Amino acid sequence: MELRGITKRFPGVVANHDIDITVRRGTVHALIGENGAGKSTLMKILYGMQKPDEGTITVDGEQVAFHNPGDAIARGIGMVHQHFMLADNLTVLENVVLGSEKLHGIGGRARAKIMEISDAYGLGVRPDALVEDLGVADRQRVEILKVLFRGARTLILDEPTAVLVPQEVDALFDNLRGLKAEGLTVIFISHKLGEVLSVADEITVIRRGTTVGSADPKHTTTKQLAELMVGSELPSPETRESTVTDEPMLVIEGLHLAEFDLEGIERIVLDRISFTIHKGEVLGIAGVEGNGQAELVEAIMGMLPPDAGDLSLDGADITHAPTRKRREDGIGYIPEDRHRHGLLLEAPLWENRILGHVTERPNSKGVLLDPAAARRDTERIVREYDVRTPGIEVTAASLSGGNQQKLIVGREMSHLPKLLIASHPTRGVDVGAQAQIWDQIREARREGLAVLLISADLDELIGLSDTLRVMYRGRLVADADPATITPEELGSAMTGAASGHLEHGENAGGEDR
């Protein structure tokens, strides 16, 4: 498959320009680039979800034009999305045949076909299992099977490892090698360099919407790749000199929360969680998403009332304080989902600067807003935090993700928080802004800020944290010293395979699971 001179413009931005890629049959071809470099747009073009403004796509020597994903699948190109598109309450078989009932029926023939594919590529899929009972890695295999079932010979995987722990990543790579051995082509999108080097046969690097080079994984190091990807030296989240004091800032005691699902079965979301963050300390929480981190954050913010447990901030009990009081008392909040919890997308930037701090200066005097002061202070944040915007009257929606995040960080830091809750603070943020956000967290920590850091980026966690905890099924199952731990060791605790205190190099942890 060949792509020549692909250009795609969106209102205001050129997402892709002059992209040239050649993918050879029977290889794993990696496409790497930072967030926002234009990888996803390119994939959407390949998969027929968007049409390029210029350029040609050639498949097996024949020029093609895809108008919709159906055209692409007819040409044998299938997409495995980053966010799974499966119906939880159906079985694997039902999910696979859904929408392509005409291919092999919905009964025995389809089942035989599924087993045939599953065995051929070692996917190990059980057709009658309910999807809701499957783990993330199994669901991903179902997604891959779905695409193969429809006759794809070229698979596009969009950041397939984002949701997996290291061990599951290895299993996935084995599957990919199996596919390759059968003559299938895999296009693998990622920004995790180590993974790319271990699985890819060829690598194409995309930067700022265009292809900037290709690399041979046998003769390239992650550092070289990263520099190609960023165009300069990589920043690192490294923070070593300790600023941890022994004065507790946030003390959590026995935080417990249970939820009932639709069938009325009790599910423990937070299982008697206790920890203390001291002034000047960054406590990092590792864990696969969905193990209670979001609920923990919402409980600390006062958005989700827990069933039991006590919280105190800087010596004062805040167990029953409403969210606003907690914010006024000095909890800063960088939410995981900035669109849902951090911004009013259709409001101008200066109103977004007020959000969450409406009772504090300079936003208001008494019960009245002070729009003039809020506007002035927004100008300052835009300047000091390098928010790229033509002005403060534009809506938050018109900024890019990284600039939205910088605005949020600037807003929260402007109120000199005592405790900062940072949920995935650099997700979807470009490398420049990432380094800046890390700097700000480090600087504030030096001045006695306590930080609760939750992140899926293990390098970020290990690099920034003074203390590490691992969260698994609502419990803090393990702790580790960020100075010695490796991402792999952390990863194994994230699957629940190890617990207790994780020591580097040894057979980690007490066997109390």
Next chain:
Amino acid sequence: MKKIDKERVLLAIAAPLLAIAVSFLVTALVLLVTGKQPFDAFSIMFDYGFKSDSQVYILDKGTTYYIAGLAVAVGFRMNLFNIGVDGQYRMGAFFAAAVGGAVSLPNFLQIPLIIVVAMLVGGMWAGIAGLLKTKRGVSEVIATIMLNAIATNVIAYFLQPGRLGHLDKAQTQVSTTPLPSSGYLFNFDMGELNGEIYGFIVIAVLLGIAYWFVLGRTRFGFDLRAVGLSESAAEASGVSVKRMVLTSMLISGALAGLVGMPTLLNDAHKFGTEFPAGVGFVGISVALLGRNNPIGVALAALLWAFLERTSTQLDFEDFDKEIVGVMQGVIVLSVVIAYEVVRRYGLRRQQQKVGEELAAQAKNKQEVAA
């Protein structure tokens, strides 16, 4: 930056103008199909609508519609659809009329008493829907529709001789006991032929200013708007969304309670079977057309009153007066569509502009560096 602002204003008025233009067009087509001359009809409307006595009528009706529009707009600003303004204002007006007819206080006490009763009853009636929504998750749309029906029957029950009803001298009409003259609000006399402008128009203007001030300039207003823009972000910012739902329902209901006041204090002085109904629904149309903006709602209220005024004249001139209903319906439909179109266009346009300006900035910087 100035440019974007100007554009935003332009876009803001583009939608309602578009909607009105479309409705005139559709109405013209309907008239043509029924074999009538559309331009004759329009010229009758404009000639008649701008006569002095029509203007007085439009201002009076507009006052009522304006308050109804504001009551609905408060809810709209936080994504609450208070369809119950109709029931709330009838309940408010009815009990205010009953209390006002039962006591006789000096003017400066009588009128505030009537107004306060109306606001309290309207607020309470809306508060039921607010409580149901916050405590039981019942959609306010369903609850307020039901409450409208209940209001009709509650009033019908009490509006009988021997209860709160009062038979007039001719023994033909039932109403509440008429207010004593201390319950009459002043009017502006516009001359023998033109009639009187309700004094309540002054209060309506003050309400508009208060609406603008509270929503745009206070912490409370910011919280309310934040809930309307994103419930989840507002919750995370420290707003108690449930309490805000209840509070804004109470405010919306209290405003709705005032809707009947121009009629009660300035004109009818009693609540009878002929008391206007359906004004709450006009409020919905007017709030939609006016974009929940205090000035926009005022213009929309006046337009609605204008259309209604001219419909009677159309009837005289042998046109079907229902054509005005068609017009109003089309305005509401097209305004909803036009807003969405203009909103999306505006967002896209702004994203594009921001992108362009940033690209230009980056280019300048590079040139400076080079």
